[in-house]
Amino acid sequence: MNLHRITLKTGADRHTFRHAVRWLIAEELAPQHVVFEVDDAPALFGDDVAGDAPAVSIPKGVARLVEHAVCHSDPERYALLYRLVWRVLNGERDLLEVASDPLVHRLDLMARSVRRDLHKMHAFVRFRRMHHEGLERFAAWFEPEHFILEAAAPFFVDRFRSMDWTILTPIGSVRWDRAALSFGPPARREDAPDADSFEEGWRGYYESVFNPARVNPTAMRAEMPKKYWHNMPETAAIPGLIQTAVRRVDRMIEQEATMPAKRTPERALEAMWDQEPKSLRELNAIIAKAGPLVPGATQAVFGEGPVHADIVFVGEQPGDQEDLQGQPFVGPAGKLLDKAMRDAGIDRSQAYLTNAVKHFKFELRGKRRIHAKPTTGEVKHYRPWLMKELELVKPKLVVALGGTALLALTGKSTPITRSRGRARFGGYEGYVTVHPSYLLRLPDEATKQEAYEAFVSDLRRIHDLAQADLDTGELPLAAE
Ligand code: URA
Secondary structure (H helix, E strand, C coil), X not given: CCCEEEEXXXXXXXXXXXXXXXXXXXXXXXXXXXXXXXXXXXXXXXXXXXXXXXXXXXXXXXXHHHHXXXXXXXCCHHHHXXXXXXXXXXXXXXXXXXXXXXXXXXXHHHHHHHHHHHHHHHHHCXXXXXXXXXXXXXXXXXXXXXXXXXXXXXXXXXXXXXXXXXXXXXXXXXXXXXXXXXXXXXXXXHHCCCCCCCHHHHHHHHHHHCCHHHCCHHHHHHHCCHHHHCCCHHHHCHHHHHHXXXXXXXXXXXXXXXXXXXXXXXXXXXXXXXXXXXXXXXXXXXXXXXXCCCCCCCCCCXXXXXXXXXXXXXXXXXXXXXXXXXXXXXXXXXXXXXXXXXXXXXXXXXXXXXXXXXXXXXXXXXXXXXXXXXXXXXXXXXXXXXXXXXXXXXXXXXXXECHHHHHHHHCCCCCHHHHCEEXXXXXXXXXXXXXXXXHHHCCCHHHHHHHHHXXXXXXXXXXXHHHHHHHXXXXXXXXX
């Protein structure tokens, strides 16, 4: 029997692969009779695939594995995946459960590696703000290990829907213009923009590559295969435009786009400062210098209160008002917290208030800046700073206000309902309660009132715990 050739394009060519698998299954072509090749030739399927074949129904787990493994950089991935699909459809429907099967094992490792890569990209892309004709644009450079650009893009659309952004990578570029995604050619490090000196070069690059005629990736490929892109006159002009920026860009990339080998908290701590901060002032200077992880914040909002306060309250992140005023808990949630503290007998001026994340993250809706929840990756990014802050304040009691604070303090995502009450955060006695903004969001007055009273009662307990400690000189918290 002849070998059937399936030609796919560079990258994660899901579309062609899906189409080819349907056809191969319909033709009952076993894997040993099929060769998968990668080539950017304009013909869509090489010579062997013709017409549309009916969809094949595979178990969800297999579909998920295909979805990820297809992005792997291993050239054998398509052949391996087709073997898997073939076996699943030919009597081994539960094949994925046989973890010891060499094919399952290998594909599982591939899918995991892709998921890790996606996670890295989601967590470590850093956007740079640029101004262009009065408009704000953002750009970032990233080096993925696998072909994950299309799979990673929706995450950034979700998070930064209201921003005009572009991510450049050696496997391709992606732009979101607040309305649609468009995929462009691979970039080089030096194509990545620098905040100050790059604007002109960037504009030329940007406008030539992302012209509206190429918004649709399939149309774009059909019109001009990737291998020809580097011959385009406008892209050839780029090196000249960007030369002055190269050194700074390289530095930026080394600092920002490189994933540390393993992010244990200790390593993250080491990586975050050349010189360990010895005071809150030094720590805050480091945070201010690092700037926001997600662009947009006006300033970093630091913790506030007496340096050796007995109680540290940890919130989520500054809100709109906090961002503008540069102080924690001064907006609506802060006002509610003030009132509840007064009702519980806690003197706010004697407590230290801070946040898990030090910069405001938001989405623009018209002119309004709407709070956007920080991701786990973002919370982890700020965590070493929070831990250092606690080390410097040395409180008797650390209070987690809501889930984000709890995640930052424990490294784990736990529902507040399950953990409300006394806790231990590493070496600190702790207490978990709701975030005041949760109370603001409750739908009706009766529920609000009830939740408020429960919150005040938590605060009373917090007050008593810290007081008891002061009075007895012991740690009554450990006894319960
Ligand atoms: N919400 C927080 O978590 N922190 C603030 O500082 C304000 C609102």
